[in-house]
Amino acid sequence: MSKSTTAVARRDQKDQHELESNIVKALSHPLRMRILTRLNEGVASPNEMAKEFEESLPLVSYHVRILRELDCIELVRTTPRRGAIEHHYRALTRPFLNDDDWAQLPPSARKAVSNTVLSKALGDVRNAVAAGTFDDRSDRHLSYTSLALDEEGWRKLGDRLNELLEWVIEEQAAAAGRLQDDESGGGEVRSRLTLLHYTAPPAGAEEAPPKRRRAKR
Structure with missing residues (x-):
């Protein structure tokens, strides 16, 4: 391998390391995780996401700014809104962590990420069941x-x-x-x-069924 090729390889590794480090920083806060996940689904503004997440606009805007500084999202357009300018963003990277990235997160951040993903996934399942689309195909898994x-x-x-x-x-x-x-x-x-794919809970730790109460006479 030539020196020039080696230099390019090292630069690529450095760029990849910086990207992975930025993703770890982005996902270390649950709201940033939600924002990045949402912007992977489509373009949105902080105002739209604040309403969707039922969070304050200043808080969402703050974390959007951090994601932009981390090169995880980019501005795609601006729209005039009642004398103000609404900024619309899209994601530049998927909210994905490999094993090494995951190991860098503190336990509290891991739990926050898991809660965010599971809440979205299970909520979507419930909506699909309620809408009748979950079982509308015979080849679903x-x-x-x-x-x-x-x-x-x-x-x-x-x-x-x-x-x-x-x-x-x-x-x-x-x-x-x-x-x-x-x-x-x-x-x-x-x-x-x-x-x-996760470690099973300890034996006996499964959720107990609710206790049946006797009706008062």
Whole structure:
């Protein structure tokens, strides 16, 4: 490897490290996590997100500014609103953390990230069930499997799930191209994918059913 090639490789590694470090900083606060996730779904302004999240506009604007300083989002347009200017942003990176990134987060931040993701995912599931779309296709997938693995099995399963997620993202891009060209793959299907793999709770720690109260006579 030539010196110039080595220099380029080192610069690429430095840029990647800075990007990963910025993502860790971005996701270290639950509201920034929500904002970055929302902007991955589509363009939005701090005002729109403040209403959606039921948070104050100054607080949302503060965290939007931090995300922009971390190069996680960018300004795409401005809109005049009643004598003011509304700024609209989009995400530049996905809110994804690898194992090393996750290890950098303190336990409180990990819990906050997990609560944010689970609240969004489970809330979406409830909405789909209520709307009747969860079961409207016979080929939808739903499974729950209790496992007993060793460390090697745990790691292998995690690797397979990461591979699946990468494939899904690539396939989504390919599907977007087919839809734009001629819909050769069929019509658009809006779907959700939630992957969960976690350490089971201790025996006996499962949520106990609510106690039945005797009706007063």
